[in-house]
Amino acid sequence: MTALRPDLRIIADNIDAGSRVLDVGCGDGALMAALRDSRQVRARGLELDPANVSAAVTRGLSVIQGDADTDLADYPSGSVDYAILSQTLQTTRAPHLVLEELLRIGRQAFVSFPNFAHWRIRMSLLTHGRMPVTRLIPEAWYETPNIHHVTIDDFRSLIATRGWTCDGEWFLSGDQQTSRGMANLLAEHAVFLLRR
Amino acid sequence: MASASASHSDARFGLDRRVTLLGPLPLDCGAALAPVEIAYETYGSLNADKSNAVLICHALTGDQYVASSHPITGKPGWWMRLVGTGKPVDPARDFIICANVIGSCMGSSGPATVNPATGTPWGMDFPVLSIADMVRAQALLFDYLGIGTLAAVIGGSMGGMQALSWPVLYPDRVRAALVIASTARHSAQNIAFHEVGRQAIMADPRWRKGAYYADGDVPASGLAVARMAAHITYLSEAGLTEKFGRRLQARDGAAGADCDGSSFGFDADFQIQSYLRHQGISFVDRFDANSYLYITRAMDYYDLAQPHDGVLARAFMGTKTRFCLISFDTDWLYPTAESRRIVHALNAAGAEASFVELSSPFGHDAFLLECPEMNRIVDGFLRAGANR
Numbered sequence: 001m002t003a004l005r006p007d008l009r010i011i012a013d014n015i016d017a018g019s020r021v022l023d024v025g026c027g028d029g030a031l032m033a034a035l036r037d038s039r040q041v042r043a044r045g046l047e048l049d050p051a052n053v054s055a056a057v058t059r060g061l062s063v064i065q066g067d068a069d070t071d072l073a074d075y076p077s078g079s080v081d082y083a084i085l086s087q088t089l090q091t092t093r094a095p096h097l098v099l100e101e102l103l104r105i106g107r108q109a110f111v112s113f114p115n116f117a118h119w120r121i122r123m124s125l126l127t128h129g130r131m132p133v134t135r136l137i138p139e140a141w142y143e144t145p146n147i148h149h150v151t152i153d154d155f156r157s158l159i160a161t162r163g164w165t166c167d168g169e170w171f172l173s174g175d176q177q178t179s180r181g182m183a184n185l186l187a188e189h190a191v192f193l194l195r196r
Numbered sequence: 197m198a199s200a201s202a203s204h205s206d207a208r209f210g211l212d213r214r215v216t217l218l219g220p221l222p223l224d225c226g227a228a229l230a231p232v233e234i235a236y237e238t239y240g241s242l243n244a245d246k247s248n249a250v251l252i253c254h255a256l257t258g259d260q261y262v263a264s265s266h267p268i269t270g271k272p273g274w275w276m277r278l279v280g281t282g283k284p285v286d287p288a289r290d291f292i293i294c295a296n297v298i299g300s301c302m303g304s305s306g307p308a309t310v311n312p313a314t315g316t317p318w319g320m321d322f323p324v325l326s327i328a329d330m331v332r333a334q335a336l337l338f339d340y341l342g343i344g345t346l347a348a349v350i351g352g353s354m355g356g357m358q359a360l361s362w363p364v365l366y367p368d369r370v371r372a373a374l375v376i377a378s379t380a381r382h383s384a385q386n387i388a389f390h391e392v393g394r395q396a397i398m399a400d401p402r403w404r405k406g407a408y409y410a411d412g413d414v415p416a417s418g419l420a421v422a423r424m425a426a427h428i429t430y431l432s433e434a435g436l437t438e439k440f441g442r443r444l445q446a447r448d449g450a451a452g453a454d455c456d457g458s459s460f461g462f463d464a465d466f467q468i469q470s471y472l473r474h475q476g477i478s479f480v481d482r483f484d485a486n487s488y489l490y491i492t493r494a495m496d497y498y499d500l501a502q503p504h505d506g507v508l509a510r511a512f513m514g515t516k517t518r519f520c521l522i523s524f525d526t527d528w529l530y531p532t533a534e535s536r537r538i539v540h541a542l543n544a545a546g547a548e549a550s551f552v553e554l555s556s557p558f559g560h561d562a563f564l565l566e567c568p569e570m571n572r573i574v575d576g577f578l579r580a581g582a583n584r
Contacts, residue, residue: 044548053552057520058572060580064539064551074509074543 004034006175007086007112010191014110014168015041019081022046022105024068024098025088029056036061044080046071069093072101079105086112090146096158103196108167112191117151117184118173136188152184159194168193208341209238211264214303217336221298224497227323231312234337235303236260236295239279240287242343249343250285250578251334252294253351253358256426256491257483259302262294263287268482277566278350284575285350289582295337297330297358299490304333307486308409320406325490327354327498331361335369345369348578352376352563353530354491357498360538363517364500372518372581374574377527377563379534380508380541381499386529389429390492393422397485406486419485420476427475432526432559440468501541508541515542519549520577522563522570529560550577 004012008031015021017039023032026045029052035041045063047053056063064071068085069092083106085098090113092098102109114136115121124132131141139145152171159166171178171187178187208215212235219230237260242249252262252275259266263273263280279285285292296304299322307322314321338346349370351359356378362370379386397403400418408414444458444465464470504510519542523535532553542549554569556562563570 042548050552050554053550054554054569054573057550057552058576060576062518062548062550064543064549065553066536066539066551071540071543074540076544076546079546 004030005086006172006177007170007189007191008034010170010172010177011084011086011110011112012039014193015039015082017041020079021082021084022075022080023084023086024072024102025085025091026052026056026061026063028052029059029061029063031084031086032056032061032063033059068098068101072098072105075101075105077104078107081108082106083109084111085109087114089113090148090150092148095148095150096162099158099164099194100162103164103194108193108195110191110193111155112189113150113155114146115152115184115187115190116149117153118188119185120188122185134188152187152190155190155192159192164194164196166192167195209242211237211239212267213237215337215340217340219336221329221333221336223323223329224326225324229298229305229323229329229333231305232298232333232336233303233305233309234295234298234333236293236337237262237264238341239263239292240290242291242341246343247345247347248289248291249338249346250290250292251338251346251349251359251362252279252285252292253334253349253355254294254297255351255353255355256495257423257479257488258355259300260294260296261302263292266482269478274564275352277564278571278574284571284578290347290578293337293341293343295334297354297491298333299325299330299487299494301484301487306484307406307490308484317409319409319486320489322486322490324497325494327357327361327494328365330494331358331365334358334362335366338369345371347581348372348374350374350376350574351378353378353560354495356530357495360500363515363519364511367515367517370517372520372577374520374522374577375535375538376522376570377524377530377560378521379530380501380511380538381534382496383534387496389425389529390496392425394489394492396421396425397489400485403485406489408485414480415485416477416480419480419483419488420473422485422488423479423483424472424476427472429529430559430561432528432557434526435557435559436468438557440466440471443467445470508537509544512542512545512547515545515547517547518577518581519547520573521549521551522573523551523553524556524559524562525553526557527560527562 021043023045032043053065083102121132170191171183172189217232219232220228222228262275296302298305307318311318349359349362356375359373360375397418400415403415500511501508521535523532539551
């Protein structure tokens, strides 16, 4: 599990052994494979990109090619312990509805996303007046899949508006965990654990 | 493919096997079939705990010769890209079984085999079959072979219909189902194309209501036309354009041919014409017209959701089988939407399922052609089962 992306590492470390997981936007299945191999987790995945799906199925994982915006409706309510949405929220057409689906399918949901209010992004926008291109948001505005940029404070506000419960939050800067204090300014990346 | 194993001393295992099972096999149409003749092949050896049996299901005009040469055409096995030493389905690891479906004409009970009540070929007195009947006959075969549970059942097209039906009919007898370029029901368009084929056969004066076995004067023209029409549905427009375009046939001394090679008649001027004619003519040497009627009819009646009030998810409720579905983007016979419909039902039933749409220019036929990505997926899916 050493090669896991830092946000996935946090999620992996906080999932109970033997639990059932749905990884929405699972990529090539790196997290699912790690969870299966180290924690005997029964993981299923949903992924848009066919090459990623092939790679995941080739690793022996159960992954379905599909779209988080349209293909979650069929999953039964409460059918998994954790629904996971890592670095995918900002690419969905209706993030709030995707999150509702996640919280319906899973008893709890892990959500990770790049924080658009990180100071480096703010500085970039302030000094250059151009859409920022950073390590975590590497594409130019016209080709980025990130169509719904979000900040940590925006996300907290959505949690409050929707009446969800936050069971945990973790923040990352330069791949290291960082404190809650001024996270909206100092964290590049956030991981939330939610339930309805 | 030969392997020095204990099972080779068992006459039930090996190439070109035939068995006559007493039955009776109750059929969906209400009739019962007895005896039940099944022609099949096995490759590899059954392990001590009988946990490595893999069933390969063939398509409409396929047969049991999945990985050995065809006795009539001499062509190599029809799925040797997937089945064989070093392939995803490997006789070194798996005990592989492929059986001719009932209704077909390569040794299993069908319209061309003898009706015990009359001592003559069944012809159109053979009972009308369903895909489920074919699967139940395979289950009879496994009873005879002493195999309780299949590690996997694999099929493309009509073979995929059987593979998908297996866990529905025998939830405790199959651990994994791999369904390629297939569907959970025949669409109006699917039925329409089959109807054209059947009408072509029945319109052939040699068909004689199916009673052509005595003099061997078979409805070859009708069957060839049926095959030609069906073959178009196995390809894609882009594939046809790339392979043939509007190119003309190179012919010497074609009567009346102008300088472009057009005959201004009805000969096979275009390459696509002669290709289709060849497909039709070579097909009649190896296939029985009545079998074509019966099997296409079984496919038309196929709708897995029908016994479950039209709710496909109910067919899979409580299943413990792992599923993997693969579709091809240019397949318009069983398009990706049909696989997605199955996947949605599997999700709703809480089944463990994988699905991917692969890209290929070859239409429905893609599942039989070279496709390294498909092989990797099949390999990963089967190995995941072997690891548990």
